[in-house]
Amino acid sequence: MQDPYDWLAPALKTIHRAHWYRQPQCSTCQGAIAMVQGRELINFASNNYLGLANHPEVIQAGQNALEIWGTGATGSRLLTGHRQIHQELEQALATFKGTEAALVFSSGYLANLGAIAAVVDQRDLILGDRYNHSSLKNGAKLSGAKTIDYPHLDIAALEQLLHHHRHQYRRCLIVTDSLFSMDGDLAPIPKLLKVAQDFQAMVLVDEAHATGVFGPRGSGWIEQVNCSGQPLIQVGTLSKALGSLGGYVAGSQMLIEFIRHRAATWVYSTALSPADTAAALAALNVIQNNNQPRENLWQRIDQLHHGLKKLDRLHNPSLTPGIPSPIVCLTAPDAQTALAWSRTLGDLGLWVSGIRPPTVPHSRLRISLMANHTKAHIEALLAGLEQLLPSGGTGCLE
Ligand SMILES: Cc1ncc(COP(=O)(O)O)c(C=O)c1O
Structure with a gap:
């Protein structure tokens, strides 16, 4: 008799082949610095925009x-x-x-x-x-x-x-x-x-x-x-x-x-x-x-967007940040590249999620900012992005 679940193995194989396979990553907390799978990373992957998940x-x-x-x-x-x-x-x-x-x-x-x-x-x-x-x-x-x-x-x-x-x-x-x-x-x-x-x-x-x-x-x-x-x-x-x-x-x-x-x-x-x-x-x-957390967040948003504009002039004419918000996306040519970019940034101490279909139609990196980020954190992110997208890089910041 045929196993009614025998479609699962080929379905999972298809997911792997498309580089869509996902697994949760264990991290310690949602602060600006997080331990992710044993590595200390600056966290640009959280929706804890105001840092209130850690507020006393x-x-x-x-x-x-x-x-x-x-x-x-x-x-x-x-x-x-x-x-x-x-x-x-x-x-x-x-x-x-x-x-x-x-x-x-x-x-x-x-x-x-x-x-x-x-x-x-x-x-x-x-x-x-x-x-x-x-x-x-x-x-x-x-x-x-x-x-x-x-x-x-x-x-x-x-x-x-x-x-x-x-x-x-x-x-x-x-x-x-x-x-x-x-x-x-x-x-x-x-x-x-x-x-x-x-x-x-x-x-x-x-x-x-x-x-x-x-x-x-x-x-x-x-x-x-x-x-x-x-x-x-x-x-x-x-x-x-x-x-x-x-x-x-x-x-x-x-x-x-x-x-x-x-x-x-x-x-x-x-x-x-x-x-x-x-x-x-x-x-x-x-x-x-208390407006302070929101003001901190907007200072970091302004810093990142200003930095991206500079990066744009220096390197890649297609880098055009849109209306400022705490979310910035870097479009990747495919799922494999989005994952590779995320890994490269991870090696530089930055936690930035690669987002792939079916969550989004086109693969991308998603950067999110929070009030607890410091000026130095954003500088590290900009330096990482500069390495990722050397002159003539294919990414496009939305
Ligand atoms: C736009 C939007 N709406 C709704 C939700 C769902 O919210 P929750 O995580 O509280 O279920 C999310 C979150 O993940 C979201 O991004």
Whole structure:
């Protein structure tokens, strides 16, 4: 009789052949310096943008919550898992995001799946940026709505698609990342909102990587482009600049009430652990009361972008950094080269991830900055990149 699992070995062989095989690397912590597989490296691979995953007040808040409430919430929010601290975090998130209400999920991925599948179904249309995060794309699939991708950041193409398709569907949802996690570029939210208004479409913006980084108060890209208060569905994660775990949806009171009834990933999943909830709340307090981590981060962003411009003039005319953000990508010709570049930088003491398909359509190095980086760390990175891309190199910084 044939083994029903005998397809696994050839499938894995295909993954190896394409240089797509992955394995987690063990590292010590998410600080600016990390021990990775026994080597001490400067960490340019973390989403701990503000360094809050290692902040004493955030750690203390998590520890206190463990003492008070124990480890797991052990039940869904509507049954036995709801704690006062969840409510406090939701109130704080709503205030931070400038919305009437917010709802906390057990991860950003679950927030996206839950929110999208709650607000649209088979009768509806979703238009999403082609480079949207996996959680947005899978949320669209889960919803059953007709889904069409528009070319990355191309609002004219989005408008064309709305012209052609909008009238055939009941509701329409436009979905986009704000800061694109694998490209480091940013969605033109005001233009997108204008088009959405013209076609009576809802807009869901994923601020996973922009929260804590952009905006006068650090609330995100939506705040930076003066769109707080607009009729948006804001989603995001507590696991990046906030240094914890979990996700959220923020918006009008009615939207949040509806999602509380209809988002399966919230209703039927165990509540976020009290320690993660308390850590995220403490991180929000740090962000709101202390601009220093964000200022440090932006100094490092400016230093890197200035350095890249210089590198551009010195060596490779194709090196053109885009709008400054803590994420910088260096496009590689193929997966093998992305891995080789990552290894070379590793040998120079720099931890920079090689990102390959299917995570992204084109292989690349992804550099991410954090507030704890020093001037010297960025200088070391620039020196490493200069070695990697000598005159006439093929890389392209986006
Ligand atoms: C843009 C974007 N959205 C959502 C998520 C999912 O967030 P989480 O890691 O909290 O599940 C991620 C993260 O990895 C992300 O990059």
